[in-house]
Amino acid sequence: MTTPQWAAGCDIDAILAAMTLPEKLAQLTSLWPEGSGPPGETVAPMQDELLTDPAGATSPLEHGVGQFTRPLGSRAGAVTERLEFARALQRDVVRHSRFGIPALVHEECLTGLQLYGAATYPSPLAWGASWDAELVREMGGQIGSTMRRLNIHLGLAPVLDVVRDPRWGRVEECISEDPYLIGVLGTAYVDGLQSAGAGATLKHFLGYSNSRGGRNLAPVHAGPREIAEVFALPFEMVVKNARPSAVMHSYAEIDGIPVAADPRLLTELLRTRWGFEGVVVADYFGVTFLHTLHDVAAGPGDAAVLALSAGIDVELPAGRAYLEPLAELVRKGAFPVELVDRSVRRVLRHKLELGVFAEAVEDARAVDLDPPASRAVARRLAEESVILLSNPQRILPLRPVGRVAVVGPNADSAEAMLGNYSFTNHIQTPPGTPIGIELPTVLAALREQLPDGTEVVHAPGCAVRADEETEAEAADTIAAAVAAAEDADVCVAVVGDRAGLFGRGTVGEGSDAATLQLPGRQRALLDALLGTGTPVVVVLVTGRPYPMGEFADRAAAVVQAFFPGEEGAPAIAGVLTGRVNPSGRLPVSIPRDGAGQPYSYRHPRLGGPGPVSNVDPSPLFAFGHGLSYTTFTRDELRVTADRWHTAGTLRVRCRVGNDGEREGADVVQLYVRDVVASVTRPMRQLLGWARVELAPGAARVVEFTVPADRLGFVGRELAWIVEPGEFEFSVAPSAEATGTGTTIELRGPVRVLTEERSLLTSVRVREDDA
Numbered sequence: 001m002t003t004p005q006w007a008a009g010c011d012i013d014a015i016l017a018a019m020t021l022p023e024k025l026a027q028l029t030s031l032w033p034e035g036s037g038p039p040g041e042t043v044a045p046m047q048d049e050l051l052t053d054p055a056g057a058t059s060p061l062e063h064g065v066g067q068f069t070r071p072l073g074s075r076a077g078a079v080t081e082r083l084e085f086a087r088a089l090q091r092d093v094v095r096h097s098r099f100g101i102p103a104l105v106h107e108e109c110l111t112g113l114q115l116y117g118a119a120t121y122p123s124p125l126a127w128g129a130s131w132d133a134e135l136v137r138e139m140g141g142q143i144g145s146t147m148r149r150l151n152i153h154l155g156l157a158p159v160l161d162v163v164r165d166p167r168w169g170r171v172e173e174c175i176s177e178d179p180y181l182i183g184v185l186g187t188a189y190v191d192g193l194q195s196a197g198a199g200a201t202l203k204h205f206l207g208y209s210n211s212r213g214g215r216n217l218a219p220v221h222a223g224p225r226e227i228a229e230v231f232a233l234p235f236e237m238v239v240k241n242a243r244p245s246a247v248m249h250s251y252a253e254i255d256g257i258p259v260a261a262d263p264r265l266l267t268e269l270l271r272t273r274w275g276f277e278g279v280v281v282a283d284y285f286g287v288t289f290l291h292t293l294h295d296v297a298a299g300p301g302d303a304a305v306l307a308l309s310a311g312i313d314v315e316l317p318a319g320r321a322y323l324e325p326l327a328e329l330v331r332k333g334a335f336p337v338e339l340v341d342r343s344v345r346r347v348l349r350h351k352l353e354l355g356v357f358a359e360a361v362e363d364a365r366a367v368d369l370d371p372p373a374s375r376a377v378a379r380r381l382a383e384e385s386v387i388l389l390s391n392p393q394r395i396l397p398l399r400p401v402g403r404v405a406v407v408g409p410n411a412d413s414a415e416a417m418l419g420n421y422s423f424t425n426h427i428q429t430p431p432g433t434p435i436g437i438e439l440p441t442v443l444a445a446l447r448e449q450l451p452d453g454t455e456v457v458h459a460p461g462c463a464v465r466a467d468e469e470t471e472a473e474a475a476d477t478i479a480a481a482v483a484a485a486e487d488a489d490v491c492v493a494v495v496g497d498r499a500g501l502f503g504r505g506t507v508g509e510g511s512d513a514a515t516l517q518l519p520g521r522q523r524a525l526l527d528a529l530l531g532t533g534t535p536v537v538v539v540l541v542t543g544r545p546y547p548m549g550e551f552a553d554r555a556a557a558v559v560q561a562f563f564p565g566e567e568g569a570p571a572i573a574g575v576l577t578g579r580v581n582p583s584g585r586l587p588v589s590i591p592r593d594g595a596g597q598p599y600s601y602r603h604p605r606l607g608g609p610g611p612v613s614n615v616d617p618s619p620l621f622a623f624g625h626g627l628s629y630t631t632f633t634r635d636e637l638r639v640t641a642d643r644w645h646t647a648g649t650l651r652v653r654c655r656v657g658n659d660g661e662r663e664g665a666d667v668v669q670l671y672v673r674d675v676v677a678s679v680t681r682p683m684r685q686l687l688g689w690a691r692v693e694l695a696p697g698a699a700r701v702v703e704f705t706v707p708a709d710r711l712g713f714v715g716r717e718l719a720w721i722v723e724p725g726e727f728e729f730s731v732a733p734s735a736e737a738t739g740t741g742t743t744i745e746l747r748g749p750v751r752v753l754t755e756e757r758s759l760l761t762s763v764r765v766r767e768d769d770a
Contacts, residue, residue: 012348015099016341021327022063023098024337024344028308029319030067031103032074033089064097066347067104069317072150076116076429076436079367083150101348104356106201106281106316109155109193110173110421111565112374113146116429117436119374123419123543124159125562126385128176128587129626131667132691133188135381140192140200142374147198149367153354154199154246157421158189160234161204161250163588165598167214169511172419172499172543172563174209176587177600177623178686179230183237183759190242199245199354202238204283206265207231208250214598216510217293220252225679225714227254230602232269237759239274245354246279249312251286258294260286266311273755279350281314282307287321301325305335313343370437375567382564382571384665387584388557388627389548395535395556397578397629398490403455405488406443407481407529408495409464409522410541414439416464417568419543420499420508439566442494442539445573459484461529464498464506466520474521478528485532490556492576493529495522496542499563507543516594518546530554539572549592549620560590578629583665583691585626586734589619601735604680622736624669624686630660630696634668634731637740645708646722646748652687652704654731654740655768658694665693668702668731670761675726675743678716684735688761699768707758708746720753722746 016024068089072082086105093103108114112121119142127136147155161170163177175182190200207227211218222231238244249259249266259265260282270276290296290303297303304321315322329335351357388396398404410416414435418424424435440448447456461481463469469477485491495518502510506519517523527550529536535556540546543563552558559582561572574580589601596617600607601624609616636655641648656668668690674681687710690702708722715721724746732739 012345015348016344019099019344020063021330021337021340024340025323025327026063026319027066027101027344027347028314028322028340029065030069030314030316031061031065031319032069032317033071061093061096064101065093065103066314067106067316070107071105072152073107073113073115073423074427076427076433079115079117079150079369082115086151101351102356104153104351104354105151106154106156107147107152108157108421108426109143109147110157110159111419112422113143113152113155113369114421114423114426115369116423118146118369118423119371119378120418120422120424120437120566121378122381122385122565122568123172123563124175125172125543125587126381126564127185127189128181129385129387129562129584130381131181131585131689132381132384133184135377135384136185137188137192139377139381140189141196142377144193144196144198146367146369148196152198153356154201155193156201156203156248158186158200158202159204160186160202160238161209162230162234164210164600165214166544166588166591167513167516167597168209168211169216169508169513170209172507173421177589178587178602179233180686181587182234186234186238187242190238190244194242194245197355201246201248201281202235202244203248204250204252205235205247205270206250206252206259207254208252211252215512217251220254222254224718228714236274239270239276240759244278245350246281247276248281248283249286251283251289253294258290258296260312261290261296261306261310263310271311279313279346280311282312282316284317285320287312287315299325301329305329308339308343313346370566378565379567379571382567383574383580385562385564385584386571386575386580386582387560387586388575388582389560389590389621389625390552390555391557391627393535393556395490395537396576398450398576400451401454401489403457403488404446404450405457405459405484405491405534406446406494407459407461407484407491408493408525408539409460409462409520410442410496411492411494412441412443412458412460413498414441416496416498416541417564417566418499419563420501420505422499425499425505425508426501437566440569442541442569442572445569446492446576449570449573449577449579457484457488461493461525462521464520464522468520478521478525481525482528482532485529485534485536488534491529491532491534491536492539493526493536494539494541495526496540497544499543513544516547516591516597526551537576539576541572545588545590547591547593547620552620560586581629581662581664582626583628583667585624585667586621587623589623590621592616592618592620602682602685605683608683619736622734624667624732624734626667628664628666630658630662630664632664632666632694633657633659634733635740637729637731637742639729639742639744641744644745644747646724646746646751648708648746650706650708650744652706652729653701655699655701656692656694657699658696661696663693663695665691667691669733670704671730671732671735672711673728674711674713674723675728677713677723677725679713681713684730686735688763690763690765692765700765701768703764703766705762708751709753709758710761711746712753712757720757722751722753724748724750
């Protein structure tokens with residue numbers, strides 16, 4: 001492919017002046033090409049209705065096109081075959097474009113490049129459980145490198161939605177319930193991906209995860225303070241600190257205004273205040289939804305006017321509204337062509353920045369989609385993300401025994417290791433198609449890692465979903481699992497979710513939960529197993545937190561893994577056998593029961609337990625919780641400052657030591673509470689953390705540098721401020737643990753913060769000087 005002369009000279013204004021209206025609008029749309037579109041199953045909301053319209057999927061290339069929608073990752077096939085298909089598409093679009101403008105290629109990349117045979121990493125909830133930004137950055141770099149080698153320019157990740165209601169199916173795509181943890185890890189992912197030359201897309205901007213009842217696309221109701229402090233903060237951190245290539249609007253309507261039609265969010269906040277310079281893309285069919293779902297547009301043309309005016313530059317996944325319906329309004333003078341030009345200019349600059357005009361020259365046969373380096377990162381991230389929730393009988397790590405019963409619907413399921421945005425669970429392939437990657441099960445991994453001579457027996461116990469078996473079948477399979485447990489020295493029960501789209505799974509996009517409990521008959525299975533008298537280790541492989549109050553006290557141990565990826569089963573087995581010392585910490589709270597939901601640890605006083613209600617929302621296992629096979633101490637907490645002032649900088653120092661007998665990693669968590677403020681404040685709020693690897697008997701000093709800006713909040717006038725007063729600092733093993741603390745006082749006036757306010761707490765780990 002030859003680089004056009006205009007592209008080499010970067011004279012975007014000249015080419016824009018020479019373009020016809022149809023050529024301009026073509027650059028603002030995408031095409032899901034015939035032969036690459038989803039093969040007979042739904043992978044986007046209302047896809048069947050919207051991709052059958054001739055104005056959508058069958059848009060001609062005579063005027064060019066802005067993007068190709070997932071030409072490699074929508075079907076299974078050899079990488080050489082899929083890449084040649086994409087290259088043929090590019091040749092066609094360049095030939096049809098008067099200016100030789102190629103299409104930008106976008107693909108999903110949330111848990112790795114969503115391509116048949118590509119490395120599949122742990123889910124975002126597992127990133128959060130690792131609390132390891134550097135490892136997430138390394139993962140992003142691996143994904144971005146593979147994308148660039150295949151001439152894939154833009155990835156639709158990461159998801160920065162804040163977990164609010166665990167019933168929401170897309171919780172498994174999220175990182176945490178804490179916006180700061182999301183912002184730091186999201187920044188790391190974008191840094192890694194974009195350092196390799198690919199572009200990242202932040203989604204879903206804004207408020208999507210706060211949908212009523214945990215239902216996908218349900219209305220969102222949140223005040224401006226909560227929007228700014230909770231839902232917007234991760235996006236603000238990543239936009240300002242990582243300069244992402246693109247942002248995707250959310251499907252949400254917030255207090256009656258769809259985000260896709262809200263210039264206050266898409267233009268004023270995102271661009272004017274935060275300085276975002278990239279491209280805003282629509283979530284799939286999100287422009288059309290202004291007409292078909294939100295009822296704020298009379299037709300596709302009106303929807304296009306609302307969306308483009310608000311700031312959505314590119315319509316995905318196909319040009320339903322931005323082509324002829326919008327062209328007709330522009331020709332009539334009912335919509336200014338200047339707003340079209342504004343977005344076309346952004347799109348052309350975007351293509352230049354992402355190297356769309358530079359054809360990949362690497363032979364696709366040399367591209368290993370799942371190389372050892374990628375598997376090594378996937379393995380480390382999986383091992384760091386597995387969480388030991390409880391171990392009251394000290395049964396873990398497992399000691400040599402004669403017989404282990406490995407039961408449960410996820411014990412021998414490879415797909416159970418992967419999230420909804422993995423190729424395996426996102427794209428339905430023809431029967432008999434291999435998974436495409438090496439994907440061991442927990443059963444296989446335990447057989448490999450348990451000591452020689454251990455007899456491992458297996459029984460599925462029940463299906464993941466109740467509709468996958470009759471009551472009679474379930475009774476028989478549960479009875480078989482109980483018999484296996486009764487004859488064993490220890491039972492490992494692997495239960496949880498299966499990711500899938502729009503009701504095909506128990507969790508995933510459009511797979512929301514009516515009630516927050518383990519799906520199917522898994523509760524009955526656990527109850528029966530726990531009644532055998534055999535010690536039972538419960539292993540949860542899930543995409544959301546489930547209430548465990550009725551089981552945790554009866555189990556010998558409870559282990560949590562959030563869709564840990566292609567190396568997840570060996571990581572789980574490693575924790576059970578002791579090969580891996582668990583270091584994962586909860587990125588979300590584990591409920592005691594479903595009564596107190598939705599819940600967040602960042603609640604004001606009235607959001608917690610108290611005499612005003614008989615419902616106690618306190619979690620069974622708190623945000624930040626996780627056990628180890630060694631013990632840690634955290635002491636000598638000191639807070640110093642250059643000025644004890646609302647414009648000062650605080651330095652928080654503590655010592656962490658490993659008092660146990662084996663090496664381990666602690667996650668040192670720093671929290672703060674504003675004791676008295678002009679608006680209600682969280683009882684605890686995460687300020688920063690450090691993962692500290694410690695040998696037995698070793699100690700380190702962790703130093704946090706906390707700008708006073710980090711103690712700020714959105715005040716009564718809806719501006720970010722820092723107020724003087726008392727602040728309680730604590731270093732604790734979780735948001736609910738007491739830890740070690742101290743109180744300081746800031747003096748000075750109320751300080752109004754600007755858009756340049758400090759967003760980060762810096763952390764340094766050094767040798768103990770005691």
